Amino acid sequence: LYLFYLTGPIGMLVEGATQLQTGLAAVTRLRQVEELEVEELTPGAPAASGGTAPAALVFTDVRFHYSQDRSPALDGVSFEVPAGSMTALVGPSGAGKSTMFALLERFYEPDGGSITLDGRELRDIPLPELRAALGYVEQDTPVLAGTLRENLLFGAPEVTEDEVAAVIARTQLTDLVNRLPEGLETQVGHRGLMLSGGERQRVAIARALLRKPRVLLLDEATSQLDAVNELRLREVIEEVAATTTVLVIAHRLSTVTSARQIVVLEAGRVRAAGGHTELVAADELYRELATTQFVASGEAMAGNAG
Ligand code: ATP
Numbered sequence: 632l633y634l635f636y637l638t639g640p641i642g643m644l645v646e647g648a649t650q651l652q653t654g655l656a657a658v659t660r661l662r663q664v665e666e667l668e669v670e671e672l673t674p675g676a677p678a679a680s681g682g683t684a685p686a687a688l689v690f691t692d693v694r695f696h697y698s699q700d701r702s703p704a705l706d707g708v709s710f711e712v713p714a715g716s717m718t719a720l721v722g723p724s725g726a727g728k729s730t731m732f733a734l735l736e737r738f739y740e741p742d743g744g745s746i747t748l749d750g751r752e753l754r755d756i757p758l759p760e761l762r763a764a765l766g767y768v769e770q771d772t773p774v775l776a777g778t779l780r781e782n783l784l785f786g787a788p789e790v791t792e793d794e795v796a797a798v799i800a801r802t803q804l805t806d807l808v809n810r811l812p813e814g815l816e817t818q819v820g821h822r823g824l825m826l827s828g829g830e831r832q833r834v835a836i837a838r839a840l841l842r843k844p845r846v847l848l849l850d851e852a853t854s855q856l857d858a859v860n861e862l863r864l865r866e867v868i869e870e871v872a873a874t875t876t877v878l879v880i881a882h883r884l885s886t887v888t889s890a891r892q893i894v895v896l897e898a899g900r901v902r903a904a905g906g907h908t909e910l911v912a913a914d915e916l917y918r919e920l921a922t923t924q925f926v927a928s929g930e931a932m933a934g935n936a937g
Contacts, residue, residue, distance in 0.1 A: 682845075683843040683844075683845060684845065685714040685845055685874065685875050685876040686714055686748050686749040686845040686846050687712060687714040688712040688746065688748055688846060689747045690709055690710050690731070690744070690745075691746075692707050692708070692709055692743065692744035692745075693708040693709070693731075693743070693744035694707055694708075694743040694744050695739065695741045697739075703899050704727050704730040704899055705731065705741070705899045706899035706900050707899075708727070708744070708896075708899070709901065710892075710894050710901055712846070712876055712892075713876075713891070714749070715872075715874060715876055716876065717868070717869075717872035717877040717878075717879065717889065717890045717892075718877070718890060718891065718893070718894060719879050719880075719881035719886060719887045719892070720878065720879065720880050720893075720894050721880075721881050721887060721893060721894070721896070721920055721925075722895055722920070723897065725898075726897050726899070727898075728880045729850070729880065731896075732767070732848055732878075732880070735846075735848060735878075736761075736762065736848075737758060737761060740754065748764060748846070763844075764846060765844055765845070765847075766842055766847045767839065767848045767850075768832075768835045768836055768850065769850055770850040770853065771828075771831075771854060772835035772852075773820075773831070774819050774820045774825075774831050775820050776819075776820040776821055776823070777819070777820060778813075778816050778819065779807075779808065779811065779814075779815050779834070780795075780815040782819060782820070783795065783799075783815075783834065783838050784838075785838065786842055787841035787842050790841050794841065795815075798840050798841050799837065801837075801840065801867065801871070802836050803866065803867055804833055804834065828852065829856045829860025829861075829864060832852050833863065833867060836849070836867060836868075840875075845876065846875070846877070846878060847871060847877045847878070848878050849868070849877060849878070849879040849880070850879075850880045851879055851881055851882045851883055852882070853882045853926060855926060856926075861883070862885075864883075864885070865883075865886065865889060868889060872891075881893075881925075882924070882926050884921065884925040884926070887907055887921075887925065890906075890907075892905070892906070893906065893907060893910055893917070895910065895916060895917050895920075902914065902916060903917060907921075
């Protein structure tokens with residue numbers, strides 16, 4: 632699977648469309664490019680002209696239909712993601728969480744309302760700048776054939792060794808790098824050493840961070856992690872959220888309890904928003920999600936509220 636190596640408009644389209652399952656045309660296109668050799672594709676995302684400072688996102692009365700004969704996927708969604716903090720999106724399947732990411736990446740335009748990034752309407756931001764500003768970590772990211780360094784650096788414009796080292800530390804990959812026989816130059820993926828689910832997810836976060844996004848969009852993996860990896864993921868997400876704006880489609884209890892704000896979506900609408908303890912007390916749907924859907928690792932439901 633070489634999709635991760637695609638950058639630029641087509642790569643972005645294919646990558647995003649794949650992740651968001653946006654339809655047949657994209658799948659056809661994906662099949663066409665799947666055969667391409669990694670070497671033929673040009674790495675390097677365009678540099679963001681908006682700098683790398685964390686940005687705020689504001690959704691105001693956002694409405695969106697995939698088609699007129701269907702009920703709206705988003706039906707008047709308003710909420711804010713303050714710069715440099717974490718917001719978690721939760722809700723049942725079909726609530727509109729992925730659609731929000733698709734609108735942010737501008738795979739679609741909203742039918743109404745507005746979405747701004749640091750006060751600028753998304754549609755007024757040149758697409759390469761927008762895509763460079765948004766770091767996207769998809770669910771259950773594959774590791775690609777190549778070295779760990781190649782996995783980390785692909786799509787990262789001009790990164791120094793110091794920056795690589797800092798991101799490895801931030802994402803708690805130091806142990807992994809030390810353990811691998813040739814460190815960062817070790818072949819990983821299907822032709823090399825297999826990485827665990829937790830390592831793969833942290834590699835994906837590290838790769839996104841090396842592109843210095845202004846907002847990190849994270850579609851959290853649903854797969855079960857062992858206790859050590861669960862704790863590491865939690866610490867990494869908290870650490871990243873201390874300096875970067877993070878919007879996460881959350882599937883883990885440990886993530887929602889770390890979020891400053893949780894937005895509960897249901898049928899394309901914001902049903903409730905607040906902190907974990909508050910929502911457990913006040914919102915029946917949230918309580919149900921917390922007990923039945925979130926991937927927990929033995930933590931008490933109401934514990935660790937943030
Ligand atoms: P999940 O947790 O299952 O991923 P979600 O909350 O991300 O769900 P969305 O994928 O955003 O929900 O879907 C919102 C609504 O839009 C659903 O009714 C879904 O069937 C519909 N939808 C999503 N993608 C498309 C598409 N490409 N074409 C048509 N309808 C779509």
